[in-house]
Amino acid sequence: MxxxxxxxxxxxxxxxxNVLESxxxxxxxxxxxxxxxxWQTFWKVIFPLARPGVAGAALLAAIxxxxxxxxxxxxxxxxxxxxxxxxxxxxxxxxxPAAAVLATMLIIPTLILFIVQRYWVxxxxxxxxxGKSSSLRRPEPSKAERYLVNAFCLLFGGLILLIYGxxxxxxxxxxxxxxxxxxxxNFAYAFSQGKEIGNSIKFSIGxxxxxxxxxxxxAYIVQRYSVGAMNSFxxxxxxxxxxxxxxxxxxxxxxxxxxxxxxxxxxxxxxxxALLFWNLPMGYRTGTxxxxxxxRCIEKASMNLGAGNFYTFTxxxxxxxxxxxxxxxxxxxxxxxxxxxxxxxxxxSKTVVGTISILNLVNNAKWSWAAAMTSVLIGIALVTLLIxxxxxxxxxxxxx
Amino acid sequence: MEHHLVLEDLCKSFxxxxxxxxxxxxxxxxxxxxxxxxxxxxxxxxMHIIAGFxxxxxxxxxxxxxxxxxxxxxxxxxPMVFQEYALFPHLTVFENVAYxxxxxxxxxxxxxxxxxxxxxxxxxxxxATRFPNQLSGGQQQRVALARALVLDPEVLLLxxxxxxxxxxxxxxxxxxxxxxxxxxxxxxxxxxxxxxxALSISDRVAVMNKGVLEQYxxxxxxxxxxxxxxxxxxVGETNFLQVEIKEVRPSDDGTGASVVDFLWQDxxxxxSVEDEGLSPGSTRTLLLxxxxxxxxxxxxxxxxxxxxxxxxxxxxxxxxxxxxRIDVGGEEIVVxxxxxxxxxxxxxxxxxxxPWNVHFL
Numbered sequence: 002m003x004x005x006x007x008x009x010x011x012x013x014x015x016x017x018x019n020v021l022e023s024x025x026x027x028x029x030x031x032x033x034x035x036x037x038x039x040w041q042t043f044w045k046v047i048f049p050l051a052r053p054g055v056a057g058a059a060l061l062a063a064i065x066x067x068x069x070x071x072x073x074x075x076x077x078x079x080x081x082x083x084x085x086x087x088x089x090x091x092x093x094x095x096x097x098p099a100a101a102v103l104a105t106m107l108i109i110p111t112l113i114l115f116i117v118q119r120y121w122v123x124x125x126x127x128x129x130x131x132g133k134s135s136s137l138r139r140p141e142p143s144k145a146e147r148y149l150v151n152a153f154c155l156l157f158g159g160l161i162l163l164i165y166g167x168x169x170x171x172x173x174x175x176x177x178x179x180x181x182x183x184x185x186x187n188f189a190y191a192f193s194q195g196k197e198i199g200n201s202i203k204f205s206i207g208x209x210x211x212x213x214x215x216x217x218x219x220a221y222i223v224q225r226y227s228v229g230a231m232n233s234f235x236x237x238x239x240x241x242x243x244x245x246x247x248x249x250x251x252x253x254x255x256x257x258x259x260x261x262x263x264x265x266x267x268x269x270x271x272x273x274x275a276l277l278f279w280n281l282p283m284g285y286r287t288g289t290x291x292x293x294x295x296x297r298c299i300e301k302a303s304m305n306l307g308a309g310n311f312y313t314f315t316x317x318x319x320x321x322x323x324x325x326x327x328x329x330x331x332x333x334x335x336x337x338x339x340x341x342x343x344x345x346x347x348x349x350s351k352t353v354v355g356t357i358s359i360l361n362l363v364n365n366a367k368w369s370w371a372a373a374m375t376s377v378l379i380g381i382a383l384v385t386l387l388i389x390x391x392x393x394x395x396x397x398x399x400x401x
Numbered sequence: 402m403e404h405h406l407v408l409e410d411l412c413k414s415f416x417x418x419x420x421x422x423x424x425x426x427x428x429x430x431x432x433x434x435x436x437x438x439x440x441x442x443x444x445x446x447x448m449h450i451i452a453g454f455x456x457x458x459x460x461x462x463x464x465x466x467x468x469x470x471x472x473x474x475x476x477x478x479x480p481m482v483f484q485e486y487a488l489f490p491h492l493t494v495f496e497n498v499a500y501x502x503x504x505x506x507x508x509x510x511x512x513x514x515x516x517x518x519x520x521x522x523x524x525x526x527x528x529a530t531r532f533p534n535q536l537s538g539g540q541q542q543r544v545a546l547a548r549a550l551v552l553d554p555e556v557l558l559l560x561x562x563x564x565x566x567x568x569x570x571x572x573x574x575x576x577x578x579x580x581x582x583x584x585x586x587x588x589x590x591x592x593x594x595x596x597x598x599a600l601s602i603s604d605r606v607a608v609m610n611k612g613v614l615e616q617y618x619x620x621x622x623x624x625x626x627x628x629x630x631x632x633x634x635x636v637g638e639t640n641f642l643q644v645e646i647k648e649v650r651p652s653d654d655g656t657g658a659s660v661v662d663f664l665w666q667d668x669x670x671x672x673s674v675e676d677e678g679l680s681p682g683s684t685r686t687l688l689l690x691x692x693x694x695x696x697x698x699x700x701x702x703x704x705x706x707x708x709x710x711x712x713x714x715x716x717x718x719x720x721x722x723x724x725x726r727i728d729v730g731g732e733e734i735v736v737x738x739x740x741x742x743x744x745x746x747x748x749x750x751x752x753x754x755x756p757w758n759v760h761f762l
Binding site for chain 2: 298299302304305308309312317320321
């Protein structure tokens with residue numbers, strides 16, 4: 002559970018940070034001006050306003066947690082959860098229908114949480130916080146407050162660093178748990194599995210690139226072209242995978258693409274497709290937010306100056322969506338390269354990816370090798386993140 | 402004279418809301434006309450119909466004798482200056498201004514020359530390589546203007562182009578726009594909700610309300626001869642007095658005007674009017690602009706019969722004028738005194754002189 006916490010922390014953090022940032026500093030000053038202490042301001046003003054965001058983050062975490070596969074399969078021991086049970090049904094008993102039933106049962110709670118999150122919480126976030134952004138600085142905390150808050154953050158950050166530290170230590174150790182003397186041999190092993198790492202990168206890049214393109218095009222069509230009921234239907238389709246646990250997607254893809262003419266099982270294409278649609282809702286949200294920021298008069302101006310639809314889209318819209326495109330690409334890449342819940346159902350001997358081989362290493366108690374392999378994947382993810390942050394500058398599009 | 406732009410019986414609804422109702426407007430070549438009205442009056446919709454962003458439900462748009470009602474926006478030469486400027490943020494000033502010409506496949510060296518030329522004309526010679534977010538509001542506004550002007554527009558559309566500028570700059574730019582319009586002899590359609598702006602730059606003003614054209618005339622006509630209460634109230638401050646017409650007789654000054662005697666506050670006043678269909682015995686609304694009523698200083702001799710006394714309710718000194726609210730026999734009227742230096746500020750009882758020339762609704 003603690004592990005899931007750390008894993009979900011970034012998502013929750015981003016959601017809540019966005020909500021807090023959108024609360025005007027004016028409100029803090031107003032509360033102070035009316036005589037409330039900082040403590041009262043937090044509980045009476047800030048927290049109630051942030052509540053939808055906090056609830057949203059909690060629900061998001063709950064959905065991810067319900068559908069989580071990697072953590073339970075690796076560390077839960079005898080505790081069976083639905084996703085791992087579904088996996089056992091397939092690998093142990095070749096019982097696809099039973100796995101499908103289990104995955105379907107999983108979709109009920111996630112779908113409910115998803116609907117609550119989408120229609121109740123998300124609406125409230127936008128209606129409670131309106132008005133112009135303020136250029137006012139937030140009230141400065143006092144020294145004592147700063148120390149207190151920093152200490153708390155340090156504790157939490159330390160916990161997260163501990164996980165990475167242990168992992169790295171393990172990756173450089175001879176035998177995890179027995180011989181902690183340092184070695185680089187584990188990495189030699191990791192690099193000898195270059196094909197699996199290569200698969201990871203290949204599939205992730207493929208899925209992320211396609212996802213970024215598809216997200217922006219879908220978002221653009223839904224936002225700008227009114228085709229009646231089609232709009233809400235497209236919107237629904239693009240958002241739906243967000244409610245679907247990876248396990249369900251994985252099993253669904255096996256069932257759907259097992260027979261000709263769509264016999265894709267075992268190919269890289271099926272993994273790319275599954276990862277693509279798994280990431281679509283995130284990209285679609287990013288794209289939608291970016292297009293909503295784009296005033297319609299920009300397109301009108303282009304047309305007014307003589308440009309047709311296509312010219313306007315390629316010369317004006319696409320360049321302006323660059324940030325959203327890279328943000329989607331990066332996020333989708335990070336999610337894809339660390340994904341286990343989908344790939345585990347779809348891989349074949351030719352399409353083993355990094356996360357699968359980590360799982361196999363863990364199952365064979367090759368802890369140090371697994372740690373080295375994980376470190377390599379984390380390294381790739383980190384490098385990607387750094388490059389994209391450099392490219393995107395300060396703009397932050399990694400909303401929820 | 403052949404009209405350059407004609408709007409013929411335009412109708413446009415959005416759902417249940419009728420944004421424009423049976424609008425007819427004729428605009429001459431080289432004329433600057435303003436669509437003036439409160440928000441939701443249909444002025445922006447009308448402009449968008451001219452630009453081709455909206456198709457009217459009924460009616461026609463005729464430019465240079467050619468029906469362009471259903472022509473795609475990018476096929477008509479009606480560039481627009483947007484309220485938010487709508488500069489393309491990822492393109493430099495040069496690229497923004499050149500955008501329309503690049504689409505029209507104008508040769509590169511010609512584009513270079515024209516962009517340079519127009520930027521110089523607008524007083525922006527050194528910013529061609531900058532991006533919109535590196536410009537001040539006023540500069541962005543000019544770039545938007547340059548981008549439209551460079552296309553030698555048939556009709557230039559301006560959608561509240563000054564509303565994002567500060568008050569001083571707004572006044573300066575509005576004179577510049579007027580100058581450019583006269584210099585290039587461009588037909589301009591200008592949308593605004595600011596009556597002062599409309600009066601100051603327009604050749605003619607079209608006052609709109611709830612989708613209907615209330616009045617179309619010169620700024621002078623709009624101000625002094627409003628056709629109805631809405632126009633009178635929307636453009637400037639006005640007093641409406643309910644009066645009873647006593648007698649109408651031809652004036653002997655040879656102007657063809659009439660002299661009318663009317664009863665107000667149990668007193669008879671005599672004024673001159675142009676023929677406004679007044680009949681003795683009827684009750685009419687007399688329109689008096691605050692500056693047309695003259696407060697009389699204590700030492701000034703009163704020779705005029707058209708005076709009445711009132712009591713000052715309150716006053717606000719605005720520099721060039723002092724604005725009073727004055728109680729005249731229980732009726733509250735607004736009076737602007739332009740002789741602030743001589744008169745100082747009146748308190749208590751004050752004598753008011755009504756103008757000789759008036760307008761009835």
